[in-house]
Every structure is written in C-alpha cells, then in structure tokens.
Amino acid sequence: QTEIHVYDEDGIREAIQLEMNRNGQVFFINNRIQNIYHIEAMIRRLVPGCRVGVGHGQMPADKLEEVIVDFIDYEYDVLVATTIVESGIDIPNVNTIIINSAHNFGLSDLHQLRGRVGRSNRKAFCYLLAPDMSLLTPDARRRLQALETFAELGSGFNIAMQDLDIRGAGNMLGAEQSGFIADLGYETYQRILNEAVHELKDEEFAELYADVPENGDTSKFVTDCQIDSDMELMFSSDYIENVSERISLYRELDNIDNETDLLDFQTRLEDRFGRIPPEGISLMQVVRLRWQAMNLGIEKLVLKNEAMTAFLVSNPQSAYYNSEVFGKLLHYMATHPRKCQLREKNGRRSVLFSDVKSVEKAWEVLKEIASPTP
Numbered sequence: 001q002t003e004i005h006v007y008d009e010d011g012i013r014e015a016i017q018l019e020m021n022r023n024g025q026v027f028f029i030n031n032r033i034q035n036i037y038h039i040e041a042m043i044r045r046l047v048p049g050c051r052v053g054v055g056h057g058q059m060p061a062d063k064l065e066e067v068i069v070d071f072i073d074y075e076y077d078v079l080v081a082t083t084i085v086e087s088g089i090d091i092p093n094v095n096t097i098i099i100n101s102a103h104n105f106g107l108s109d110l111h112q113l114r115g116r117v118g119r120s121n122r123k124a125f126c127y128l129l130a131p132d133m134s135l136l137t138p139d140a141r142r143r144l145q146a147l148e149t150f151a152e153l154g155s156g157f158n159i160a161m162q163d164l165d166i167r168g169a170g171n172m173l174g175a176e177q178s179g180f181i182a183d184l185g186y187e188t189y190q191r192i193l194n195e196a197v198h199e200l201k202d203e204e205f206a207e208l209y210a211d212v213p214e215n216g217d218t219s220k221f222v223t224d225c226q227i228d229s230d231m232e233l234m235f236s237s238d239y240i241e242n243v244s245e246r247i248s249l250y251r252e253l254d255n256i257d258n259e260t261d262l263l264d265f266q267t268r269l270e271d272r273f274g275r276i277p278p279e280g281i282s283l284m285q286v287v288r289l290r291w292q293a294m295n296l297g298i299e300k301l302v303l304k305n306e307a308m309t310a311f312l313v314s315n316p317q318s319a320y321y322n323s324e325v326f327g328k329l330l331h332y333m334a335t336h337p338r339k340c341q342l343r344e345k346n347g348r349r350s351v352l353f354s355d356v357k358s359v360e361k362a363w364e365v366l367k368e369i370a371s372p373t374p
Contacts, residue, residue, distance in 0.1 A: 067079070072091055096117060107147070229303040
C-alpha cells in the first residue's frame with residue numbers, strides 16, 4: 001500500500017508504532033547525509049524506546065556492515081539510511097518504508113526502494129513524504145501519483161511506461177539521448193539497435209542495398225537466435241544460492257561472443273563455485289549452439305521431444321536463400337534424408353532434425369552442416 005503524505009511528525013510516529021506493534025521493522029530513507037543524524041534523533045524523540053540504527057555510504061565498510069547485520073538480527077527497530085538499501089537488501093521482517101523528500105527521487109528509484117518491503121506474507125506500507133502537491137513540479141507530481149496508482153504486484157511495466165512518458169524516449173541516434181540505455185545496458189542497447197538497422201536494410205531499404213557485395217559476410221542474415229528447450233539448462237540454486245548472483249552470471253554468459261571468453265567464464269565459475277553440474281555445462285554449450293545457428297541463418301531453435309526444429313530466415317525474399325550458407329543446409333538434407341525434413345507452414349520455413357537428444361548432439365549436427373562441402 002503506497003500513500004503520499006506531507007512531512008508530519010505525528011504521521012511518522014503512527015507509521016513506526018504500527019509496524020513495531022506487529023514486531024516488524026522500518027526503513028526510513030533520507031538521502032542527505034548532512035541531516036541523517038537529526039532524523040535519527042527525531043525518531044528517538046517521537047517513539048521512546050525505539051531502537052534506531054543509521055547507515056550510509058560514507059561510513060567505514062566494517063561499521064556499515066555491522067549496522068546492517070545488527071538490523072537483520074533485529075537489534076534495531078528502524079534503520080535510517082540513504083539509498084544504499086535500494087538493491088541487494090532482502091529483509092522479510094521489514095514491511096514499512098518511509099521515504100523522505102520523495103519528490104526528489106526518480107520514478108525507477110522510488111519503485112526500487114518500495115520493492116525493499118513486502119517480501120513476506122505481511123501487508124507492507126510505503127509512505128512517500130513530500131510537500132503539498134500544489135507546490136511540486138508537474139513531473140514530480142506525476143512520478144508520485146504513478147507510484148500511488150500502480151502499487152499492485154507485477155506493475156513494473158506500467159511504472160516503466162510512465163517513466164518513459166514523463167522523461168521522454170530521447171533521440172535514439174542523437175547527442176541528447178535520454179532513454180533507457182543506462183537501464184538496459186550498453187550491450188543490450190547496441191544489439192537492439194543493430195537488429196533494427198538490419199531489419200530496415202533487409203526490408204524497407206532493400207533496393208538500396210541490393211548491389212552491395214556480400215563479401216562472404218553471413219551476419220546480415222541473422223543477428224540473434226532464440227533457443228527454446230524442454231531440457232534442464234541452468235545454474236541451479238544448489239550450485240549458486242544467491243539469486244542476484246545467478247542473474248548476473250546469466251547476463252554475462254549471454255553477452256559472451258567467442259570461445260576464449262567462454263572458457264575463461266567456465267574457469268572462473270569453477271574457481272568460485274566448484275565443479276559445474278551437468279545442466280550448467282549444457283547451458284554453456286547452448287551458447288556455442290547459438291553461435292553456430294546464427295552462422296547458418298537460423299532465427300530460432302526448438303529442442304523438444306528428442307528432436308530439433310530450426311526456423312530459417314523469415315523473409316522469403318532474403319538473399320539468404322541464394323547464399324552458400326543455405327546451400328550447405330540443402331546439401332546436408334540431401335545426404336541425410338532420413339534425419340531431417342524441410343517444412344513450410346504459414347510462410348515460415350523450418351527444418352526438423354530427428355534423434356537430437358541433447359544440446360551436444362544439436363551442436364554436432366549444426367557443426368557438420370557448417371563444415372566445408374566436398
């Protein structure tokens with residue numbers, strides 16, 4: 001439950017006492033270190049007997065760690081902190097957060113901070129303290145109202161759309177770019193941009209590039225390959241316990257684009273977490289499988305029911321179907337008629353390969369197709 005309030009000591013006292021009465025704990029977010037200890041003194045005055053801790057980024061690391069650990073161990077009822085708690089803090093017993101001067105925060109920051117509470121089966125409360133609405137700028141008013149409106153579980157997409165609407169998408173190619181590049185990450189942004197450029201070259205501006213020599217470059221056919229499978233392909237929670245750590249490693253693995261970096265990733269993984277389980281090895285083999293599929297002009301691979309379906313370039317007019325790469329695929333189908341079958345459904349061409357029971361087997365098939373024809 002998200003509520004907007006003007007700064008009021010009685011309201012702060014009531015919110016803290018309500019949480020303490022159900023043996024819970026409170027985050028009080030104050031992003032100005034200059035007056036953070038005044039806030040601590042104010043809470044001690046308002047709620048006698050309340051145990052208050054303070055944490056901020058200018059504290060010595062060991063002292064900050066001690067405060068956080070003590071708060072987790074229920075040594076404090078309230079933690080007065082800056083936005084250092086925005087990510088990486090997961091304390092199910094904290095189900096009230098009070099954000100001071102909320103009008104000075106960005107929409108995504110407020111949404112992330114609000115996500116620090118409500119991580120158990122208790123009802124959670126988020127109080128946004130700000131001046132009267134009539135005194136705020138239009139953008140600040142819209143940010144706070146968006147947080148109050150979209151408070152239910154799974155509302156992140158609505159928050160993101162509101163943020164886009166408020167800040168503007170920016171000029172994708174210009175110096176005044178102000179969109180989501182920081183949130184997406186540079187690599188992902190570049191990949192999306194490359195896909196859009198290739199799509200325009202192949203479709204809307206195909207005539208302009210019709211006479212451009214290929215120079216043996218197959219990257220123009222497929223910029224990525226989606227892989228769908230019913231096999232276990234993952235780093236299990238038994239192998240890597242921390243969820244955010246697993247997500248970070250998945251992201252790193254997804255961005256690897258050469259064998260040297262992949263082997264280095266595997267070595268580092270074994271050094272940190274020990275021997276990689278079979279499902280983890282298969283996941284890394286999927287990366288090699290995707291590289292091979294992209295080289296063969298495969299947009300999507302489906303590995304299910306001990307078979308592999310390869311969906312080829314969706315544009316039937318693409319130069320891919322007159323290329324050497326497609327010729328290699330045709331040669332393989334001609335020499336292995338019992339193992340594969342060319343299909344076409346709703347204008348989409350695909351090849352079904354039978355008896356593909358593992359990622360390793362799928363990779364071997366594609367490697368054989370890509371090998372030089374006699």
